[in-house]
Amino acid sequence: MQDQAQHNNERPTLSFWQIWNMCLGFMGIQFGFALQNANVSRIFQTLGAEIDDIPILWVAAPLTGLIVQPIIGYLSDKTWGRLGRRRPYFFYGAIVTTAALLVMPNSPTLWVAAGMLWIMDASINVTMEPFRALVGDNLPNKQRALGYSLQSFFIGVGAVVASSLPWVLTNWFDVSNTAAAGVIPPSVQYAFYIGGAFLLVCVMWTVFTTKEYSPEQLASFSEDGDSSQAGQEKARINFxxxxxxxxxxxxxxxxxxxxxxxxxxxxxxxxxxxxxxxxxxxxxxxxxxGHTQNGFFTVVHDVFNMPRAMRQLAWVQFFSWFSLFAMWIYTTGAVTSYHFGTADVTSKAYNDGADWVGVLFAAYNGFAALAALVIPVMVKQWGIRLAHAVNLLVGALSLVSFLLIKDPNWLMLPMVGIGFAWASILSLPYAMLASALPSAKMGVYMGIFNFFIVIPQLLAASILGLILKHGFANEPIYALVIGGASFVLAALSLTRVKLNNKNIG
Structure with missing residues (x-):
């Protein structure tokens, strides 16, 4: 009887402030991530990149995630030491990310900036991947949607400040947003310095205020995922x-x-x-x-043996992140050319437009922070799949509206819908996924799930520039329309997702 009770043991419910401390570090990570998203295309163009070169230069970001996240996920599943299971990766990843943020805005040439993007994104991925697994490790199934939504809230808050920093520094503190040809403006440089310090403080807060369950404690909890995946025996695969x-x-x-x-x-x-x-x-x-007891084979094996719900969610992620990548790399070019009427990176109009994109990115992240408070209510009322589908469709309409809106001031309106889509993408797929995964493989499967974030970004980097060049006269505004269509496909893909566990709250 005691054994049966132990077997049925569920993770303890955590207090709101315990979840708060556990998720706070994500605000720092997003501070760096948002600075990267809002400013790296601007840095590339300032250093001489043409508009159709931008996607291939951005390939560093998804490619490093493709390589780093499953490795870190596998290693963190096997780690246990003074800092626990996931926290060592938070600690060291944050230090390297901070260093990269300090160096990036001082890049003297385009290829130095591209190389720094590789380093910065790799270190962000080292820090970010275990945060997803930590929520699955520490929270019972009924609190996971809350945990991932709180991560979305912190992501939104951090990104609001980070995305708007160059604009704030220019308009509130009179820091110049222009510079000589080939020189990154001071407002961008100082924003990256502030971001590096903020990231380090937030991540270290989580490192030193959060406890983790030992491997023995995790093993004692009842599995709410696909227990068939948890064993050490590896089925033979026909490759x-x-x-x-x-x-x-x-x-x-x-x-x-x-x-x-x-x-x-x-x-x-x-x-x-x-x-x-x-x-x-x-x-x-x-x-x-017979050499199957190693990390490389384990990752490849698990790619071919994903739980059913994970395979179905992969399509949702694929189309969602294709849309996001199109938005991140083309919004600056779209707004500066279509709404501000210039592609001259040295002109005041271009830099005013680029600053406005930073404000827009801050706005959608701010709306995402508010949406993160609403989404758990949507899940409770409508169910997790319908709530996510609605948010994706609202995001689709918002991206397409960039083509219809002429006054750049009115672009603030679609940021509301994009904020809801972004908050939903950052929370609900992970809440659905965590309920399908065994604890022993939470990290590696979260890392593998990142493939379906990375692959669409790599595909976008390969073909979006070609589509715009040959189909839309190199007009970046149409990349946002393509992104809207991809959001619709993501929403339709949700109809295929089957969830065994109904208690996802």
């Missing part, structure tokens, strides 16, 4: 079909680019498919040799 298809398609794309003189961005798409085939070949060889 042949996906290996041959991905490899063949990748080689064909690479050959076509060379023979038909297609745009070089397609090399990225072909190269990723070939790399995926090579990774599968290595995993297949390890399986044949």
């Amino acid at each position: 042949a079909r996906t290996l041959s298809v991905s490899g063949a398609v990748g080689v064909i794309i690479i050959a076509a680019v060379g023979l038909m003189d297609l745009e070089k961005e397609l090399y990225l798409l072909g190269g990723l498919l070939v790399a995926f085939a090579l990774l599968q070949a290595l995993a297949a060889w390890q399986q044949q040799q």
Whole structure:
């Protein structure tokens, strides 16, 4: 009887302030992330990048996430020390991210800035990935939607301040937002310095105020995920079909680019498919040799053995993040050219437009912080899937409205809808996912789930520039319309998601 009670043991309910402390670090992470999203395209253009070069320069961000997050997830599942399971990665990742934020706005050339983006995004991913797993580790199923919504609230608050910092420094403190050709304006530089300090303080607050359950305690809790995934026994995988298809398609794309003189961005798409085939070949060889007790094979194996709900949610994430990436990399170009009428990066009109984009990004994050307080009520009234679908459709309408609105001041209106979509994307898919995952693999599966955030971003980096160049005369405003269509596909994909656990609150 005692054994049965132990087996049925649920995680204890945490107080609001315990959840608050656990999630506060995400505000600091988002401070750095928002500075990156709102200003890196501006930095690239200032240092000489053409508008159709922007997507390929941004490839650093998703590619580092693709590599780093599953590795960190796997390692953090296996870690236990003085700082616990996830917190060591918060600690060291925050230090490196802070250093990168201090260096980025001082980049002397375009390629230095691109390299710093790789470093900054890698360190943000080291810090960010375990935060998602920590909520799944520490909270009972009924509190997970609240936990991820509180993360969304902090993300919104942090991003409001971070995105608007260059504008605030210019308009409130008279810091210049212009500089000589090839020089990053002082307002952007100081914003990055402030962001680095803020990120470090917030993450360290979580590190030193949050406790974690030991591996033994986690093992004592009843599994609310797919327990079939938790065992050490690895089912044999037939890699042949996906290996041959991905490899063949990748080689064909690479050959076509060379023979038909297609745009070089397609090399990225072909190269990723070939790399995926090579990774599968290595995993297949390890399986044949019986070398399956290692991190590489575990990650590849778990990619092919995801829980059903995770596979279904992958499509929702794919289309959602394609939309977000289109918005992040093209809003500056869209607003400055379509609403402010210039592409001259040295002009006052361009820099006023770029500053206004920072304000708009701050606004949607502010609305997201408010939406994070409303979304748990929506979930309670409508259910988690319908609530997420509604928010995605509102986001779709908001992105398309950029084409219809001529006065840049009225662009504040669609930021409300984008805020709701953003808050929902940051919370509800993770609440649905956590209920489908075993505790022993929470980190690695959260890392693998990031693939479906990264892959659409890499696809966008490969093809969005080509679509705009050949279909829309290089007008970046149409990237936002494409993003709106992708949000609609994400909402439709939710109809396929089947959740076993109904107690997701």
